[in-house]
Amino acid sequence: MAGVTERTDQKDRASDPETTVTEGFERPLVTVDVVILTLRAGVLHTLLMKRGADPFQGTWALIGGYIHPQEDEDLEAAARRILRSKAGIDTPYVEQLQGFGDARRDPRGWTVTFAHVALIPSDTLSPRHGANAETVAWWPVDARAVAPPLAFDHARILAAAVTRVRNKVEYTSLPIHLLPPRFTLTDLQRVYEQILGRPIEKSQFRRRIAEANFLETVPGEFRQSSNRPAQIYRIKTGLSTIFFDRTI
Amino acid sequence: MAGVTERTDQKDRASDPETTVTEGFERPLVTVDVVILTLRAGVLHTLLMKRGADPFQGTWALIGGYIHPQEDEDLEAAARRILRSKAGIDTPYVEQLQGFGDARRDPRGWTVTFAHVALIPSDTLSPRHGANAETVAWWPVDARAVAPPLAFDHARILAAAVTRVRNKVEYTSLPIHLLPPRFTLTDLQRVYEQILGRPIEKSQFRRRIAEANFLETVPGEFRQSSNRPAQIYRIKTGLSTIFFDRTI
């Protein structure tokens, strides 16, 4: 609740005196974390940052930070600012994943985080970052696990993010955010197949995409190679992620 | 992120000095809100509480409260404790809805809340509550809107909760949490129809429920009336909400 009544507040404190002082935390510490996902060479990767101080110094962790009340419009804006300042990533697709909060995830006490998922196009260059270039790196995400051990409960958050994306790809147009603005239908099918981990029959895939009606051809534009050129498509203006009637 | 590095923390504050002090909030205030939903006489209802102090004194609001770090295991436990202490509701189905946080939802400044949804059986009596009985009441939720104006951004949170439940009912067994432990298939079908707002064909409905395989008969138990008795069902032990392959 945004602002409990003063009366209720006092009642809470009166009936639960042990909560007035909690080793360093009268109220939980709030952070915003972002699981950044992209496809690199057909494999899902996530961007991690090596921690420079305790706890978990030297351990890889998700990109995250604090809310800046004067600067951030809302939670999503905070996530976008953190992405920009700590990973040099601008204007990706961002959605809120889930809140995580308990007494054990941070050794220093009760903390809460608003976990987000960001998807960036697969052809995006390695993100620019300021002084700490060698502390940020892409890591492959194979079969819901990531190579290095992660700080805090970040392995759990990452797993939740990958599960969310895998599930959502089954019945939405989410993968368009992993592609550049212009792409072929075969490009799009590859992305679906790579994330779902199974082949999709071509004519069926195209039927679904046509029914969903969220793409349009770029007239006269084709991708050239040593075979029949492929029509270039783009997302219809004004449309975001589309939910299908059925699974893909 | 659960605990940013000390170094990064200092860097944040150094590079953004205006965030060190914010009218009363160095860090955002954290609360937990719960949208309690049930069916009463076939209509979705939500439990609201009248605020006793400013801001929004006298305005209806969702049930909510603060996290008690010494008492609460995690966010869901905090939501359950708040349900118990403020609405007298025990052991309902609770799931996290979404985080809400921005500078405008509370006139006093930047706040964040972890909104939850709780479903309670339709035959549950009016919840017991301590001294403030007349400040808690059930309100019908018709067509995604609730009768009274709500405090803060609670109308938005309530709308998100109802949308979530309506969507999820399409492809899950969520409505079982709105029924007592033992019920007939017709009871269950009525709940689906009431939440979805459309009739479902009986034999199709029963096919889906049978395929989903999450119910079992209570042998020998039937509901008696002046027609053919109806078999009583219960949820198979160990099963929670089931996801269907297709929509209901």
Add this chain to the structure above:
DNA sequence: CCAATAGTGTCTTTCAGACATTATAAC
């Protein structure tokens, strides 16, 4: 018998899945 609701069976249409065929480029 009738009324009312529980529960099952059948038919038709629709659509997913599999596969075949045609199209268009480079060489």
Add this chain to the structure above:
DNA sequence: GTTATAATGTCTGAAAGACACTATTGG
């Protein structure tokens, strides 16, 4: 011509939707 991929067409079996029919109680 061959090779490679794009794009579309066709067939079949399974399942969804509509509807009819049977079952079992009370009165």
